Amino acid sequence: MKRRMICSGVEWLGAVDWNRRLFDSLIPLPDGTSYNAYLVRGAEKTALLDTVDPPMTDVLLRQLADVPRIDYLVSHHAEQDHSGAIPIILRQYPEAQLVCSPKAKTLLIDHLDVTAERILTVEDGQKLDLGGKTLLFLHTPWVHWPETMCTYLPEDQILFSCDFFGSHLAFSELYAGDDPYVLQAAKRYYAEIMMPFRKMVAKNIEKVRVLDLKYIAPSHGPIYDRPQQIIAAYEQWVSEQVSNLAVVAYVSMHGSTEILVNYLLAALAERGVRVQKYELTSTDIGKLAMDLVDAATLVVGTPTVHGGPHPLVFAATNLANALRPKLKYVAIIGSYGWGGKAPEQIQQLIPNLEVELVGTVLCKGLPRQNTLEALDVLAHQIAQKHAALGQLP
Numbered sequence: 001m002k003r004r005m006i007c008s009g010v011e012w013l014g015a016v017d018w019n020r021r022l023f024d025s026l027i028p029l030p031d032g033t034s035y036n037a038y039l040v041r042g043a044e045k046t047a048l049l050d051t052v053d054p055p056m057t058d059v060l061l062r063q064l065a066d067v068p069r070i071d072y073l074v075s076h077h078a079e080q081d082h083s084g085a086i087p088i089i090l091r092q093y094p095e096a097q098l099v100c101s102p103k104a105k106t107l108l109i110d111h112l113d114v115t116a117e118r119i120l121t122v123e124d125g126q127k128l129d130l131g132g133k134t135l136l137f138l139h140t141p142w143v144h145w146p147e148t149m150c151t152y153l154p155e156d157q158i159l160f161s162c163d164f165f166g167s168h169l170a171f172s173e174l175y176a177g178d179d180p181y182v183l184q185a186a187k188r189y190y191a192e193i194m195m196p197f198r199k200m201v202a203k204n205i206e207k208v209r210v211l212d213l214k215y216i217a218p219s220h221g222p223i224y225d226r227p228q229q230i231i232a233a234y235e236q237w238v239s240e241q242v243s244n245l246a247v248v249a250y251v252s253m254h255g256s257t258e259i260l261v262n263y264l265l266a267a268l269a270e271r272g273v274r275v276q277k278y279e280l281t282s283t284d285i286g287k288l289a290m291d292l293v294d295a296a297t298l299v300v301g302t303p304t305v306h307g308g309p310h311p312l313v314f315a316a317t318n319l320a321n322a323l324r325p326k327l328k329y330v331a332i333i334g335s336y337g338w339g340g341k342a343p344e345q346i347q348q349l350i351p352n353l354e355v356e357l358v359g360t361v362l363c364k365g366l367p368r369q370n371t372l373e374a375l376d377v378l379a380h381q382i383a384q385k386h387a388a389l390g391q392l393p
């Protein structure tokens with residue numbers, strides 16, 4: 001794709017990666033992604049904001065073929081999907097200074113072997129004048145790493161936000177418009193990347209929401225031409241409010257845990273609790289993470305394997321703990337053959353979650369009537385908790 005004009009002196013460039021299916025060797029990318037960079041040209045100076053993932057460097061170099069000089073290469077974030085092509089751009093433009101936050105300086109040196117002499121660090125609120133275009137740097141830590149910052153261009157009311165507000169979407173339309181799928185993709189991205197830092201993200205939202213904004217231009221996914229929509233969505237996601245949703249994540253080896261899950265799911269639904277079921281041998285963990293953004297309850301279902309939870313349950317619970325969703329309640333259900341400590345081990349896996357354990361229902365082998373009755377009690381307790389939160393319809 002060629003460079004695309006956003007407004008006079010400001011262009012999108014970068015790479016759309018339609019085929020990528022996994023990020024960080026962890027995160028599923030059902031819709032690919034993009035690595036957006038931006039070129040800002042003032043009357044006197046030219047700045048390139050961010051670069052691309054290293055395998056896409058040739059795309060960026062072709063887009064820059066007719067750009068004779070870059071004075072500033074701004075790095076908002078040292079992660080390689082945005083910074084990976086920095087060494088090649090610095091070689092191509094020997095006059096360019098690499099502009100970043102003080103915390104990014106050591107990361108860029110450590111990860112990319114950039115020489116310190118090429119780096120100009122900028123403080124929060126510092127400006128660079130390009131001649132009729134001003135780059136105002138805003139330190140926004142933990143969207144996604146501790147060094148992250150954004151750039152605001154007041155003359156054109158554009159916030160260049162890098163990972164902040166991004167979405168893993170390959171696109172042909174440069175602008176998000178009203179497309180609800182972009183918001184869904186942004187929610188998935190928030191869940192995977194931003195949710196562990198929810199309280200810091202909230203502070204950064206406060207910092208940018210006071211700006212006059214025509215566009216938010218992230219470094220993944222389309223540009224927001226209705227920026228208040230994505231800001232409002234983020235405000236909802238980082239808020240303390242949870243929804244009437246129980247996420248059931250489970251594995252069943254020989255069908256007993258599946259019976260428990262299906263019984264509890266129906267019992268919750270009968271009581272007005274919305275349920276989303278995730279069978280972990282085939283689950284898209286990004287979708288599971290997205291539901292954890294505002295779910296009130298997590299139900300973990302597991303058979304007992306060698307005295308503990310199934311390894312896939314172990315991994316999913318560990319991931320939920322790392323993502324730190326604002327869950328309020330957790331319940332554990334499952335079946336065992338002759339004993340084990342699966343519930344105790346699951347509880348030990350979630351120290352980051354500020355949750356109340358509503359109940360544990362276990363059975364030996366197949367569930368009998370007393371187990372099903374215990375599941376009814378558990379469903380009733382979860383429904384009561386949701387009602388107390390004002391979440392039942």
Ligand code: FEO
Nearest residue numbers: 077079081144163
């Ligand atoms: Fe898109 Fe944290 O990198």
